Amino acid sequence: MKKYDAIVIGAGHNGLTNAAYLAKAGLNVAVLERNAYIGGATVSRELHKGWTYTNCSYVCSLLRPEIARDLELPRHGLQVVPYGGGVTFKRDGGYYGNYYDHNRQYREMARHSKRDANAYERYTADVMKQTRLIRPFLLKRPPDPTSLKLRDLRDLTEFAGSFMEMGEEGLADTLKFWTKSVGDFLDEYFETDVIKAHLGGTGVIGTALGVYSPGTAYVLLHHYMGDVDGNVGSWGFARGGMGAVSGALAKSLLGYGGEIICDADVDQIVVKGGKVTGVALKNGDEIHADVVVSNLDPKRTFLDVMDAKDLPADVVRKAQNFKIRGSSGKLNIALDGLPTFNGLDKSSPLMLGDMHFSDSLQRLERAYDDWKDGTWSKDPYVDMLIPTQTDPTMAPPGKHMMTVFVQYAPPKIRGGEWTAEDKAGFEKSVIDQIAAQSPDFKDLILHCETRTPKEIEAEVGLTEGNIFQGELTFDQLLFNRPFPGYAQYRGPVGGMYMCGSGTHPGGGVMAAPGANAAREILNDLRQPNIVPGGYADD
Amino acid sequence: MSAKSDDTMMLTTPFHSRVKEACGLNCWGNWMGYTTPNAYEDVELEYFAVRSTTGVFDLTPMNKYRVSGPDAEAYLNRLVTRDVSKIRVGRVGYTVWCDDAGQVMDDGTIFHLAENDYRICAYARAIDWFNWAALGFDVSIEDETAEVAALAVQGPTSCATLLAMGLEGLDQLKPFGLTEFEFEGETLMVSRTGFTGDLGYELWIAPHKAEALWDRLFEAGRPFIIRPFGTDALEMARIEAGFLQAGVDFMPAEEAVRNGRSRSPFELGLGWLVDLDKPVFNGRRALLREQAEGSRYRFAILDVDGNKPAQHSFILKGGKQVGTVTSAAWCPTAKTNVAFAQIEMPHGAVGEELVAEIYYQRELHWTRVLAPCKVIESPVFNPGRRRATPPAGF
Known part of the structure; x- marks a missing residue:
């Protein structure tokens, strides 16, 4: 029977990052993956010959450059290409676009409202103030406010310091950001519906809340706190799809002597005498290790692969109460050519970025109403991109691949399982919405992969198909992620750790939870810290 | 021509009508007296065209000298530090040339077009030095900067783009190779060279065919995601690829005023370009001394x-x-x-x-x-x- 120093469950990007650092530190590590392929939700697959889909996650900004550089991901084949542009099409045939150049952006906004164009500068500065507060904590464990340990006190002092530096207004803004709705927040800056809708969408992505639900302003901030090459708030594509991220992480891990075992479905984390001793697989095999790291979400970790009797009742209850609601689905489409969109030239740089059709916050809120009603949005919010306009590797020359993130889609349809008809209805609502602005779109479709929360849960393992491994609301952030008392990556059982997006700093392809968890594990094993801290913004 | 305009005003390249149309940012720089774009649309987008698809750079302002005549090879062997006899016809070589003190005057590329027929591309203007150094050689040296329009086509899909443009067999061209095609009755020379460190080619053509070349290239390149790039994006690419820029990473020896501000090839990490086995070349004696005494x-x-x-x-x-x-x-x-x-x-x-x-x-x-x-x-x-x-x- 094979014994490892550490086992990581789940070959998603955080599991691979965690394992890469443990292997780099000299540990004998294996990553166990349930699927026949690695990546989790950071995956590229060819489901239609000649086309590579970026099946789940589809854009990249939060991936920490410190980790990419340290684990030599570029050498292992990762290239992140930033994109600009972006457009929201209006029902009346017009649009609002997002330009690369600051002054061009100003003129585009001024076309809708000169005042909004000017207010955008205040908005940007206010958002950046908040990212400045959070970014230094991305590659740190969240300090425990009740701890008297030196490390926690030091981090808390630093946090309090940057907090106080913002002044009374800044403090008020911070609280606003963490508690307000994205709709209310945007209403404070802008008067134009389409501009608010364009900016507001990121406040609800992956979240089972509406644009007027408290807490969604933070989700917007979460989407601004990444960077591509130091440009905070910028987003990019991984060349070859997001599978390139997990592929490069895997090569890095293997390079450090780690192992990846696919088709290894973990049945249970084995606990003896209050300590983990390894894992039991569904096929009956047992693999031993003194350290077991779960990259699964908190519900799967504590309610599925761990036995309740091995856990404090308090943890089981917290896992049961953990908010991880499915709210989104995905369409990946192979296209025979670049679609035409009303009012836009095909060579417009606006098309290189995220495209949307919800032109008011009201429409976004109505889309949420359908979710509350237990069904998919009849007029959904989509975050649609065509990466093959800049990536030559994902479709044959002249052909295109479209990724359409769709909100909202509930995990169950009015309490029942998704049926084939439901799935077809969901797909139709999206395709009709796109086709309403693109006359040739339907004719260009060669293949479409439609994923409701049901498929995402079944294939990726995310509970309810929640893309962030738990909602990014203030009650589940920082020292509360996943729950108070367990936010520093250590589980309630000796040798058991968590490294997924359900831990600080949360979801998105960031690799920070995996790296932060590795730092804590190495610390417990009295190994030198080899996990990098964050670059300073200033 | 207006009263204020004359031949000393800023020049434009033969691609200017197309460059101007593509230059959404209207962000221009001055390269050796030519109006050239620093950026077209967005520097990062342009940089990534070079690294992920195909980027096109107008390099017409690059100084180009034609060296021909019975002594052309012998002359170049005297001029530059490399053994030019090893650059066969149809090949390109990167080299430096030094003054008698062994200090780098410039770096550049030598294109061996035909027997005793070469083109040198250089950053600095060099007609005076080239002529001066030619004393006693039977060569003709001509400045053909304005007579040759040139585009760099760089990036991972650059070969696919050029093949789609009809340059059949180009995929067989090896790095630092050069070849010719017929383009609308003119000769289109293509070399597998560039300043980006990526897969890439440079296209050389008579100026009156420049616009036609641009149009055909961009038409063919559309499915391969082609985009023009300016000097700002080039700067990022060349640093990443480890390429030196004259005037930035070293002072051309002739322009250095203060003692000690020029550099030898050894001091620029370019010792591999110096062939001390050659019996005679400009700067050899000084470089031998430096080799013995240290840099x-x-x-x-x-x-x-x-x-x-x-x-x-x-x-x-x-x-x-x-x-x-x-x-x-x-x-x-x-x-x-x-x-x-x-x-x-x-x-x-x-x-x-x-x-x-x-x-x-x-x-x-x-x-x-x-x-x-x-x-x-x-x-x-x-x-x-x-x-x-x-x-x-x-």
């Missing part, structure tokens, strides 16, 4: 901690200044913070750990950091596709 400086590529580019930084060892940075950039593909530095000997050997004293500004406020850095052996970007023949589709 004053060493060229170093530094991997700098953190993400602040070490532009204009001092390089310290034990708190004492031992060098200065000439070029620096955060490299978006290699995800590395790179600097080129001139380090005083004996420092700067590969693996040596130094400190970069970096000054950077945020919202009008200057900050100083002392960033640890390490001398690395080779440039941070050097993909296999740069050398593969035939190249892959992307």
Whole structure:
């Protein structure tokens, strides 16, 4: 029977990052993956010959450059290409676009409202103030406010310091950001519906809340706190799809002597005498290790692969109460050519970025109403991109691949399982919405992969198909992620750790939870810290 | 022509009508008296065209000299540090040329077009020195800068683009090879060369066919995601690829006023271009002496901690200044913070750990950091596709 120093469950990007650092530190590590392929939700697959889909996650900004550089991901084949542009099409045939150049952006906004164009500068500065507060904590464990340990006190002092530096207004803004709705927040800056809708969408992505639900302003901030090459708030594509991220992480891990075992479905984390001793697989095999790291979400970790009797009742209850609601689905489409969109030239740089059709916050809120009603949005919010306009590797020359993130889609349809008809209805609502602005779109479709929360849960393992491994609301952030008392990556059982997006700093392809968890594990094993801290913004 | 306009006004290249149309930012620079775009649409987008698809750069302003005549090879062998007899017809060679003190006057490429017929591309204007150095040789030296329009077509889909344009067999062209095609009744010369460190080609044609070439190229390149790029994007690419820029990373010897400000090839990390087995060439005696007595400086590529580019930084060892940075950039593909530095000997050997004293500004406020850095052996970007023949589709 094979014994490892550490086992990581789940070959998603955080599991691979965690394992890469443990292997780099000299540990004998294996990553166990349930699927026949690695990546989790950071995956590229060819489901239609000649086309590579970026099946789940589809854009990249939060991936920490410190980790990419340290684990030599570029050498292992990762290239992140930033994109600009972006457009929201209006029902009346017009649009609002997002330009690369600051002054061009100003003129585009001024076309809708000169005042909004000017207010955008205040908005940007206010958002950046908040990212400045959070970014230094991305590659740190969240300090425990009740701890008297030196490390926690030091981090808390630093946090309090940057907090106080913002002044009374800044403090008020911070609280606003963490508690307000994205709709209310945007209403404070802008008067134009389409501009608010364009900016507001990121406040609800992956979240089972509406644009007027408290807490969604933070989700917007979460989407601004990444960077591509130091440009905070910028987003990019991984060349070859997001599978390139997990592929490069895997090569890095293997390079450090780690192992990846696919088709290894973990049945249970084995606990003896209050300590983990390894894992039991569904096929009956047992693999031993003194350290077991779960990259699964908190519900799967504590309610599925761990036995309740091995856990404090308090943890089981917290896992049961953990908010991880499915709210989104995905369409990946192979296209025979670049679609035409009303009012836009095909060579417009606006098309290189995220495209949307919800032109008011009201429409976004109505889309949420359908979710509350237990069904998919009849007029959904989509975050649609065509990466093959800049990536030559994902479709044959002249052909295109479209990724359409769709909100909202509930995990169950009015309490029942998704049926084939439901799935077809969901797909139709999206395709009709796109086709309403693109006359040739339907004719260009060669293949479409439609994923409701049901498929995402079944294939990726995310509970309810929640893309962030738990909602990014203030009650589940920082020292509360996943729950108070367990936010520093250590589980309630000796040798058991968590490294997924359900831990600080949360979801998105960031690799920070995996790296932060590795730092804590190495610390417990009295190994030198080899996990990098964050670059300073200033 | 208006009263104010004459031949001394800023020039434009034969591609200007197309360049201007594509230059959405209207962001122009001055390259040797030619109006050239610093950026077209967005610098990063342009940089990534070079690294992920195909980027096109108008390099017409590059100084181009035609060297021909019975003594052309002998003359060039006397002029430059490399053994020119090893650059066969149909090949291109990168080289430097020195003054008699063994100091680099410029670097450039020699295109061997035919027997005793060469073209030299150079950063600095060189007609005076080239003629002066030609005393006693039966050669003709002509400045053909304005007579040849040139485009660099660079990036992983560049070969696919050019094949789609009808340049059949181009995929068989090896790095530093050159070949010719017929283009609308004119000769289109294509070399597998560039200044980006990626797969790439350079296209050379008579100016009156420039616009037609641009149009055909962009038409063919559309499915392969073609985009023009300006000098700002080129700057990022060349630093990542480890290429020196005359006037930035070294002072052309002829322009240096202050004693000691010029550099020898050895001091620029270009010793591999110096063939001391050649009996005679400009600067040989001085370079032999330098080889025996040691150089004053060493060229170093530094991997700098953190993400602040070490532009204009001092390089310290034990708190004492031992060098200065000439070029620096955060490299978006290699995800590395790179600097080129001139380090005083004996420092700067590969693996040596130094400190970069970096000054950077945020919202009008200057900050100083002392960033640890390490001398690395080779440039941070050097993909296999740069050398593969035939190249892959992307």
